[in-house]
Amino acid sequence: MGGVTYGPAELISQLLVGLSRSMILFIVCAGLSFVLGVLRVPNVAHGSLYMIGAFVTFTISKWIGGWVGFWLALVLAPLVVALISLIAERALFCHLYQREHLLLLLFTFALSLILGDLVKIVWGAEYRSVSAPDVLKGSISMFGSSFPRYNLFLLVMGPLVAILLWLFVNKTKIGRISRAAAVDREMVGVLGINVSWVFAIAFVIGCFLAGLGGALVAPTVGITLGMDHTLIIEAFLIVTIGGLGNMWGALLGSLIFGVTQAFGVLMWPQFAIVFPYLAVVIVLLLRPTGLVKSVW
Amino acid sequence: MFKSIVHSRGSGIALALLILLALLPLIVPRFFVYIFALIYVTSLLAMSLNLVVGHGGMFQFHHGVFYGVGAYAMALVVTKTSWPLWIGFVAGPLVAATVGLLIGWFCVRLTRLYFAMLQISLGSLIWAVVFRWYKFTGGDDGIHGIHMPPFLASLNHSYYFILVVLAISLVLMYLILKSPFGATLQAIRDNPQRCEAVGIHVRRHQLYAIVIATFFAGIAGVLFVVLERSVFPEMLFWVMSLEILIMCLLGGWFTFAGPMLGAAITVGLRTFVGRYTEYWTLILGIILILLIFFLPDGVMGFLLKTFRSQAKEGSERSPL
Numbered sequence: 001m002g003g004v005t006y007g008p009a010e011l012i013s014q015l016l017v018g019l020s021r022s023m024i025l026f027i028v029c030a031g032l033s034f035v036l037g038v039l040r041v042p043n044v045a046h047g048s049l050y051m052i053g054a055f056v057t058f059t060i061s062k063w064i065g066g067w068v069g070f071w072l073a074l075v076l077a078p079l080v081v082a083l084i085s086l087i088a089e090r091a092l093f094c095h096l097y098q099r100e101h102l103l104l105l106l107f108t109f110a111l112s113l114i115l116g117d118l119v120k121i122v123w124g125a126e127y128r129s130v131s132a133p134d135v136l137k138g139s140i141s142m143f144g145s146s147f148p149r150y151n152l153f154l155l156v157m158g159p160l161v162a163i164l165l166w167l168f169v170n171k172t173k174i175g176r177i178s179r180a181a182a183v184d185r186e187m188v189g190v191l192g193i194n195v196s197w198v199f200a201i202a203f204v205i206g207c208f209l210a211g212l213g214g215a216l217v218a219p220t221v222g223i224t225l226g227m228d229h230t231l232i233i234e235a236f237l238i239v240t241i242g243g244l245g246n247m248w249g250a251l252l253g254s255l256i257f258g259v260t261q262a263f264g265v266l267m268w269p270q271f272a273i274v275f276p277y278l279a280v281v282i283v284l285l286l287r288p289t290g291l292v293k294s295v296w
Numbered sequence: 297m298f299k300s301i302v303h304s305r306g307s308g309i310a311l312a313l314l315i316l317l318a319l320l321p322l323i324v325p326r327f328f329v330y331i332f333a334l335i336y337v338t339s340l341l342a343m344s345l346n347l348v349v350g351h352g353g354m355f356q357f358h359h360g361v362f363y364g365v366g367a368y369a370m371a372l373v374v375t376k377t378s379w380p381l382w383i384g385f386v387a388g389p390l391v392a393a394t395v396g397l398l399i400g401w402f403c404v405r406l407t408r409l410y411f412a413m414l415q416i417s418l419g420s421l422i423w424a425v426v427f428r429w430y431k432f433t434g435g436d437d438g439i440h441g442i443h444m445p446p447f448l449a450s451l452n453h454s455y456y457f458i459l460v461v462l463a464i465s466l467v468l469m470y471l472i473l474k475s476p477f478g479a480t481l482q483a484i485r486d487n488p489q490r491c492e493a494v495g496i497h498v499r500r501h502q503l504y505a506i507v508i509a510t511f512f513a514g515i516a517g518v519l520f521v522v523l524e525r526s527v528f529p530e531m532l533f534w535v536m537s538l539e540i541l542i543m544c545l546l547g548g549w550f551t552f553a554g555p556m557l558g559a560a561i562t563v564g565l566r567t568f569v570g571r572y573t574e575y576w577t578l579i580l581g582i583i584l585i586l587l588i589f590f591l592p593d594g595v596m597g598f599l600l601k602t603f604r605s606q607a608k609e610g611s612e613r614s615p616l
Contacts, residue, residue, distance in 0.1 A: 042409070044538075092585065099592075101409065102355065106545055107588050109538050113581035121575065233420060233534050240413040271428050277421040284414045288406050 006266060009145035018262025019255070020151035023158030024217045026254035028231065029238045030165055030247050031209025037245025038182045038202040041093070042101060044108040046210050047232025048115035049085060053077045053214025054223045055119060058128045061218075067133035074215050081211025082204045084115075089203045094196055116228060125225055132219040150219060157216060158251075161209070165247055168205070178202045182245060234276070241283040243290030252291050256283070306553075314463055321452045330523075333455045335563045336462045337519045342543040342555035343469060344512035349541065350549030351473060352505045353485030354404075355412035358419030359540050361399075362510040364532035366392035366517025368426065371439045371527045376432075381445050385518055392514025393507050395422070400506035404499040416534060423532040438528030448522055458519050465512055470552065472508060481505050542584060548594025557596050 006014075032046045060073035088111065096107060131137075132150050139146040169175040181188045181198050189195045221227070238257050242249025257276045264275030283291065321329045345359040369391035373384035399418045403411050426433045433439070448454050472478050484491045484498050492498050521527060530536060539562065547558030562580070569576040591598045 096588070099588075102541075103545075103588060103592065106538070106542060107585065109542070110581040110584035110588070113577040113584075117575045117578035117581070229533075229535055233416065237413060237417050237420075240410065240417075244409070270430075271425070273428065274421060274424045277417055277424055280417040281414070281421060284406075284410070284417060285402065288410055288414070 010266070013145040013147060014262050014266050015259065016147055016151055016155075018259040020154040020258075021262065022254045022258030023154045024213055024220075025234065025238060025258055026158050026251050027161050027216065028210055028213035029235045029242070029250040029254055030161065031206035031213070032235050033206075033239045033242065033245055033247060033250040034165070034169075034209070035203055035206035036239060038178045038206075039093075039097065039199050040101070040104075041097075041108065041203075042105045042236070043206070044105060044232055045088075045111040045115055046108075046207070046235065047228035048112040048119070049081045049207050049210040050214040050217075050231055051119060051223075051225075051228040052084065052115065053081045053211035054130075054218045054221075054227065055123050055128065055214075056080045056211075057215040057218040058123075058130050058223055061130050067135065070130070070133045070219075073130075073218075074212075077215040078208045078211035081214070082208040085207030086200065086204050089200050093203065094200065097199065112228065112232075116225065120225055128223040130218040130223065136219075154216060161212070162247065162251060165209075169247070174198065174201060237277070237280045241280050241287075241290055243292040243294035245294060246290070246292045249290055249292035249294070256280075310466075314459075317459060318456070321455055326451060329451055329455050331563065331567055333451075333458050333523050335560045336458050337516055337523055338543070338559040338563050339556040340462050340465055340519065341513060341516040342540055342547070342559040343466065344509045344516060345540050346544045346549055346555040347469060347473070347509040347512070348502075348505050349544055350555070351478065351485065352481050352502060352509075353488075354502060354506070355408055356415065356506070356509070357412040357541070358415045358534060358537045359509070359513060360534070360536035361419035361422050361532045362392040362396050362513035363517045363520070363536070363540075364426070364527070364529070365395050365422065366514025367520050367527045367531055368433060368439075368517075369514070370518045370521045371442050372433070374442050374521075375439055388518035388521075389511045389514035392517060393511035396510025396513075397503070397507050400503050400510070404502045404506070416537075419532070419537070420534065423529060423534075426532055427529045433529070436529055438526060440526040442521055442525045442527075444522065444525060454522050457522060461515065461519060465515060469512065473552065477501070477504070542580075544594075546584070546587060546594055548597030548600075551594070551596045551600055554594050554596035558594065561595070 028046070028050055032043060035041055035043050035046070054077075056077040057070075057073040060076055061069035063069065064072055092107075092111070096104060099107075136150045136153050139148045140152070141147070167175075169179055177188060177193055177198050178201070181193075181195055181202075185195050188198070234257060238253035239250055240253075241256065242251070242253035256279050260275045260279040261272060264272035267275075317332070320332060324332075341359075341363050345356060348354045348356045348359075366388040370384045370388040373379055373387050374381065377383075399415060402418065403415045406414055427436055429435060430437075444454075448457055473482075480491070480496055480501055484496065484501055488498050517527075517531070520531070543558035543562050544555045545558065546561050547556060548554030565580055565583070566576055569579050573579075587594070593601065
């Protein structure tokens with residue numbers, strides 16, 4: 001700590017690293033938050049779905065190869081994850097919505113144990129890596145420092161997902177119903193709407209975003225078992241500081257988390273992982289129910 | 297108060313079980329002695345969590361931190377200082393309870409899921425420091441080869457030490473739960489608003505409960521060091537904390553002894569299923585899901601309901 005000073009170029013490039021990490025976190029957390037808001041399920045298995053998204057991306061881009069493989073994986077991996085979540089929802093979740101939150105949480109933890117071992121069975125315990133297509137490889141220089149292209153791509157994807165999710169929730173009929181169901185599910189049922197299917201669709205969309213996050217993170221990290229554990233805890237904290245069930249809160253929380261982590265690396269590399277937790281603690285002490293209004 | 301123990305139906309069974317377990321090292325092979333000792337340590341940990349979760353109704357989601365802190369306090373005293381060893385044994389629970397007081401002081405201001413999240417973030421903070429502070433805590437390697445005094449040198453000695461400490465802790469926990477404080481705590485669990493209305497200081501009682509529970513978690517941490525002679529940061533990771541919660545659920549969290557049964561099942565599964573397949577968590581997950589669907593009261597809760605003719609005092613009540 002101390003001693004080393006950083007020029008504006010380093011600071012800006014580190015900010016960009018933090019922001020692009022934030023975008024991955026946001027995409028995953030938006031899904032988690034959506035499920036929390038509509039279904040009131042704290043889904044620990046969300047992290048496992050993210051991991052599955054990354055592994056499926058690896059497999060598809062290896063099978064097909066080249067730039068086609070990567071783009072196809074980016075589309076297919078979230079769909080595979082969505083399919084898994086649809087099966088889980090219809091077979092198991094839909095019977096449990098009336099139970100206690102604590103029981104639901106342990107249920108999803110059990111699910112994450114199962115999914116984690118299934119990933120171990122299918123893909124093994126080695127590190128895997130995915131390479132980005134040529135268009136997104138390398139870096140371009142801006143403001144006197146160089147930015148990896150893939151990070152810029154992430155900076156486009158994050159807001160894109162935010163806009164699409166906002167349009168879905170506010171402008172489509174099913175989105176509006178899901179918002180209503182978040183507030184008063186019995187009333188929605190009384191109006192003659194099949195709440196069970198609304199929940200299923202909301203759950204699948206949330207999990208789709210976990211898969212998308214996993215697919216997008218694949219070229220930037222080593223894909224391995226255990227990546228679900230680190231992510232899900234971060235995701236829960238982000239969703240909480242943002243305000244449970246609020247998409248903009250998830251965005252704000254992700255920005256705080258990603259950026260403090262990135263600057264933590266500059267300030268004190270050994271303890272970089274401590275900084276985002278510290279930020280979360282401070283936010284929770286000042287605004288216990290989150291920065292943006294929670295739907296709970 | 298002691299009368300309640302002497303006259304309770306469980307005490308006879310408990311005493312018989314204790315004698316049986318004390319004879320165990322004479323009968324079974326060494327490996328089983330070790331497994332049983334590990335079950336006792338884990339049982340104490342699960343029991344300490346259940347004080348606040350099952351009986352207190354609080355969302356104590358990061359209990360592993362206090363277990364780890366207790367173990368690390370003991371390990372650091374033994375390896376980094378030349379202080380007499382008993383200080384290590386005392387330091388474990390005391391440091392754990394102090395950390396419990398600090399974290400609990402913040403957490404009791406919030407309720408339910410927010411309580412849980414604040415505790416997870418504070419606990420993760422401690423985990424991150426332990427995980428990274430290579431010079432002091434050994435970082436992600438942990439600390440190994442912790443030297444134990446002669447009276448704990450052999451496995452059998454450790455076994456008896458752990459068994460005795462567990463038995464004393466259980467009696468203390470039972471007395472605490474049967475005391476007016478314990479009754480108040482369970483009342484707060486069932487209806488915090490009404491307790492507030494009749495003049496009970498809810499937060500203060502919850503904080504006391506957290507301190508007591510973390511003290512016992514610290515004891516469990518010390519016992520872990522006695523048994524394993526090593527500590528590692530996974531003890532403070534959130535996965536560990538959820539595993540302890542699962543033990544409470546498995547055994548049944550509105551029974552007194554349920555969490556011990558849950559701990560025994562979990563350790564047993566890991567040991568014996570883990571021998572045949574590396575996918576033992578898959579089995580654990582499936583068992584848990586079956587349990588949540590069919591036996592939401594846990595194994596012990598189910599047994600009690602089935603075999604006890606007159607269900608007494610709140611045993612069917614949900615803890616939350």
